[in-house]
Amino acid sequence: MTYTTQMDAARKGIITKEMELVSKKENIDVEVLKNLIAEGKVIIPANKNHKSLNPEGVGEGLRTKINVNLGISKDCCDIEKELEKVKTAIDMKAEAIMDLSSYGKTEEFRKRLIEMSPAMIGTVPVYDAVGFYDKELKDITAEEFLKVVKKHAEDGVDFVTIHAGINRYTAEVFKRNKRLTNIVSRGGSLIYAWMELNDKENPFYEHFDELLDICEEYDVTLSLGDACRPGSINDATDASQIQELLILGELTLRAWERNVQVMIEGPGHMTINEIAANVMLEKKLCHGAPFYVLGPIVTDVAPGYDHITSAIGGALAASYGVDFLCYVTPAEHLRLPSLEDMKEGIIATRIAAHAGDLGKNIKGAKEWDDAMSKARQALDWEKMFELAIDPEKARRYRKESLPAHKDSCTMCGKMCSMRNMNKVMSGKNINMLREDD
Template sequence: MEIDEIILGLDDVLRGNITADLLRNAVEDGSAVLIRGRERSVAVGSSLPVKINTNIGISDKSDPNVEVEKLKLLSSFSFRPDLMMDHTIDREHRDFWKTMVRHFDGPVGTLPHYTIYSPQHGIEKSALIDRITEMLEGGVAFMTLHFTSDPDIYDVARKTRPIPVTSRGGGLVVRDMLRSGRNENVFRAAIADIASVFRKFDATISVGTTYRPPDIFSALDEAHTLETKRQVQIVRELREAGVSVIMEGVGHVQLTDIPRYIAIASKAKCPFMPLGPTTTDSAIGFDHVVNAIGGVTMALAGGAHILNSITREEHTGGVPSLESVVEGLKAAKVAAHSVNVTRFERIKAFDRMTIEQRGKQVSCVVAGGLFNERVDDPRKGCNRCSFECPIVLAPASPIH
């Protein structure tokens, strides 16, 4: 399918959030990318509505049937994620991504090294390229790859931090490097071959972050800053090789440090997907709330174009339940919409419909909204305010 045909069929263009010409120019200069799904492609980047990515996957403590149930439910929602990623680490179910491609109509992403790493052999370059090729041939649209799991940054991080590495994928690459005694991580060693495969399938690389801060006080420390600058270099190298690129980053960071971080990361001039950011380390059990706060702050400042939905289990352990995955998705959706409604007239119209409905019903309790919520008793006032309802006591006059 030609790029113009994809652009003209994108939801953002059809809804009038952006013109086809503006999007085409953004894609050409790398500030936006098109990520292709089985039936629905997604555009991410500057001047576009903020999008949502949701991660699921099978671990050795997961029930595969429950993960399939999560996938089917998430795929059925009118407010379904824009993108989804497979975070499966259980080698017995290493092809869960195929199920995701079959059931989810939008772009599906993976981390190919999750299911090829072994304690005995680490990550073999040939196996990595084969796995990437297999996934792209099978319909995967984008992948997180850890090109910056470099030994010099690891040396800094382990000497200066309580927790040197917080990235699971990046940690595997570091472990492989230490086990093999190589001074170059496997992704960096294979970058030319990787770029060639992604170019062939017109897929997108998300440049991952290995040394993102494990706590709010480590943000913008030496390791974090060094890696972020190196990510920017990798983005430029991949783009020069003709590859579509986005960038991941940050993790834990205080609200006041977000502008400083954006100033460094934005030099990549590509779409950005924060992993959080988590703005306090103390909200254990409420990470989905903290994630929404950090996501709004970063997106409103122009530094985030895809928000990840996370669950309350992020720092409590255990496999997220179906209910908490949906809860996390809703929190991220509210965050993204809160930013989008400030920028796009077609999205403002959605909120205006809710306001008009409240006026017509003479009640602040109305059905619909982002999640098509139902209301048990759609009448004047509500049970909470009863006869003291200010809307009933002072109804609006018709506006002429």
């Protein structure tokens, strides 16, 4: 029996090789996984032309995945430097990489990225349109926008961010409800500007069926972008954001009718107390589709530390049911991230994802923490390094400050609680002021 997409296969009762691999990774029964894919609650972004892909599942009951944004810009257009970041991101176990290139040889970078990456690859085709056609935004036609999506699909992109929810009605809601930071989504602002300049409907909304044709042909997952995501805590959960979410829910059902896999992108900036409600709204209004969020960034006043503000929000969001976290680096709002910025962003986001998995009782999550606790109790430093989310940093910190007694550290020395409890509970004496017996 043939199938077009992972969702089509699941609905026909077919277990694909991608489902089998994800089932083993997640320790989930493959029949359960297949049913979740059929319902749209789990996706496996896996373009038929991405030959190096090691597939991952995203959605209900699975580990929270993380995405790393990379790509060249007009001010920073060194392809080799970006590919170095790609290699590092893969080594650091990022499950997804989004190519956000917006200038120059985007096709060369994208093709090399797809060829080398076992991680799933995402793009925002509208970023590429201006450079692809060497035309001003206003002069690009709806047909040309779709051709760029088709090109990315042919190249092997696993998911595409499409800002189809900011239609003319959503735009009117935005105009009537003033914001501090207007539209901060880069892709969303480009679509809004195109609509205003041409006095026309959003081409991706108007030609949504043609977009689904492309996604169905290559099994490209549709990541429905949040053009109206809040760019400040003041703008969170406002009329524009919720109106767009309503449209995204309707588009989700239309995509599922064509067996096209969907995830929903979410905010953005918001205070801690709004995160749970936002997750509930997305899951309700978008029918349980996987939720992919940037942050949320929980305060606006920490440039240079937004990997922390994002990790706080991301951990909470994941614990409430978010499925996919987009990393945020210390360079957010300031510059294109350096290699070191990227590393810090990945680690912060992986911590947030794992903390969220503990909160929603994902199978296997607590076992990792329990193993670390046992290693700490046993003062097994090598095992601690092996289990650490960042083994390199853990090893470096210990090496930089070695204790007099190898079964302790330079914080506590012979007052180490682990050391002393081990001795006392095994019937031994504790010597604080002299050498051990």
